[in-house]
Amino acid sequence: MDANNPQAIRRAIRSGQHKGNTSGLARGFVQANLAILPSDWAADFLLFCQLNPKPCPLVGVASNPGDFQIDSLGADLDIRTDVPRYRVFENGECVNEVEDIQALWRDDLVTFALGCSFSFEEALLADGLEIRNITEGVNVPMYRTNIACKPAGRFSGDMVVSMRPMKPADAIRAIQICSRFPSVHGAPVHFGDPAAIGIQNIDAPDFGDAVSIRDGEVPVFWACGVTPQVVLEQSRPPFCITHSPGHMLVTDLPNSKLSVF
Amino acid sequence: MDANNPQAIRRAIRSGQHKGNTSGLARGFVQANLAILPSDWAADFLLFCQLNPKPCPLVGVASNPGDFQIDSLGADLDIRTDVPRYRVFENGECVNEVEDIQALWRDDLVTFALGCSFSFEEALLADGLEIRNITEGVNVPMYRTNIACKPAGRFSGDMVVSMRPMKPADAIRAIQICSRFPSVHGAPVHFGDPAAIGIQNIDAPDFGDAVSIRDGEVPVFWACGVTPQVVLEQSRPPFCITHSPGHMLVTDLPNSKLSVF
Structure with missing residues (x-):
């Protein structure tokens, strides 16, 4: 597959040719977090995203329950097949991990696509900044x-944050x-003292891996797309993906199109 | 005088009616640092400002040596009379402080006007942030x-910075x-550890007054308009004001006009 072409990547995922993660693929294009909920939970979740745009920034929502397409993110896109791996939740617990959700699809499911840090990491790298988790x-x-x-x-629920250490001028x-x-x-959303936002041990992240923080650097914290997953676990909708x-x-959406100025 | 009208304030200063500092006057309008140099030093200083826009941001330059007007900053403005108090330097040393420089004016003097922190402090206050030096x-x-x-x-020369303590989210x-x-x-230009930029004692500023830094706050440092004065002292032009x-x-320039987006 052409690793820089979003359509080619989606085709490879759809056909089962690509099953791994999508890190580093389709550089320059937006990749999205996915949350799929029954329609009677969708209005609450839409409001939650609206009220919490930093952890839950919407880049696309399906127009109607049952729609498995979001045209603005890619004309040929099929939400049921175009993600390499899905998690299925019942009552807030992950009950399965699958490569295709066609068999699980329901006419009442509403799909939400949320922005992810790959886009801003690309912008930081392009400016010459170092991203420690990428370096390591x-x-x-x-x-x-x-x-x-x-x-x-x-x-x-409470916000989950990602952390990248930087010198203050780079921050x-x-x-x-x-x-x-x-x-x-x-x-x-924060930099410096981890305890000020309730983080007890910076060397023991709750998700992902620890990275080294060098002399003269401060930890810089961003709202993280894992937040909605934690909120979904806590709020226990009967079904979600x-x-x-x-x-x-x-997606086909260029990262540059997300820039507001 | 009408304290919110820049022309009225300049008239009051010109006539000797207002002799004090200009803090808090003409809210919403740009106030400028002033540097006046002989023309054979002006090209170097212009280049210095160009290369160091953070400490030396030019908001106006007189078009020709000897000009005591900068139309873009105010149609009636007279650089020789419209500042309440001037400092006169010879070979880098302050030799006099005067309220009018008509008697010192020369046909070879070039005037530079540089932006000042009053403008951004106003924008921060308007957003609801606290400015500690104003509070205290x-x-x-x-x-x-x-x-x-x-x-x-x-x-x-080295940069001079101003400091305002803030919580990280406010910073x-x-x-x-x-x-x-x-x-x-x-x-x-920096936040956090003062020693990282060569400041040994945050409680003993080189200019201005110390302010309190509260628990959970970090010092935030901005490039400061005192930088060009220190550079002028070190570089020792035979004459400057x-x-x-x-x-x-x-000036008549609204602060909002300086916003680039």
Whole structure:
């Protein structure tokens, strides 16, 4: 497959040719977190995203229950087949991990696509900044915090953040760059003291891998797309489907189109 | 005088009716740092400002040597009379402080007007952020650093910074707001550890007054308009004139016009 062509990547995933994660694929194009919910839970989740745009930035929503297409993200896109790996939840617990959800599809399912940090990491790299988790070849470290999301209906929970260590001058530049991309988590939510947002041990992330923090660097924290998954687990809808971490929906939307100035 | 009308304020200063500093006057309008140099030093200084836009952001330059007007800053403006207090330097040393420079004016003098932090402080306050030096009713603390300015001809020196303590989330918002105003120092240059930029004692500023830093706050450092005065002292042009600290040139330029987006 052509690793820089989003349609070719989706075709390879759809046919079972590509089963791995999507990190590094389709550079320049938006990859999305996925949340699929029954329609009687969808209005609450839409409001939750609206109220919490930093952890839950919507880049696409299916127009109607049962739709498995989101035209704005790719004309040929099929939500049921175009993600390499899905997680299936019942009452907030992951009960299965599958490569295709055609057999699980229902006419009442509403699909939400949320922006992901790959887009802003690309913008930071393009500006010459170092991303430690990329340098060290590991997953970005992610932490549960005590920053409460704004509740919406049956959905509530605390924010999950990702962390990238930087020198202060680089952090200032990163804040400027990320502010241009509110649809992919936007500016950081915190820097410096981890305890100030309820993180007890920076070397023991709740998700992903630890990275080294060098002399003169401070940890910089971004709202993270894992937040909605944690909120879904806590809020226990009877049924929902998400992507598996790192196995994202590759879209036709250029990252540059998300820039607000 | 009408304290919100820049022309009225300049008239009051010109007539000797207002002799004090200009802090809090003409809210919404740009106030400028002033540097006046003989023409054979002007090209070097212009280049210095061009190379160091954060400490030396030009908001106006007189079109020709000897001009005491800068139309873009105010049609009636007279550089020789419209600043409440001037400092006169010979060979880098302050030899006099005067309220009028008509008697000192020369046909070879070139006037530079540089943006000042009053403009971005106003934008921060308008967004609901606290400015500690304003809350505590003192001058902003300023420090010499080891951040070298880029040299230009006979001009060189280290950057002076101003400091405002903030919680990290407020600092992130301040970085966003100040990034919109590159003509008045723009985004901060550093936050956190003072020693990283050569500041030994945060409680003993080199200029201005100390302010309290509360639990959970970090010092945030902006490039400061005192930098060119320190550079002028070090570079020792035979003659130059600046405003006295806090006694700025009040212009007709709305702060909002400096916003780049």
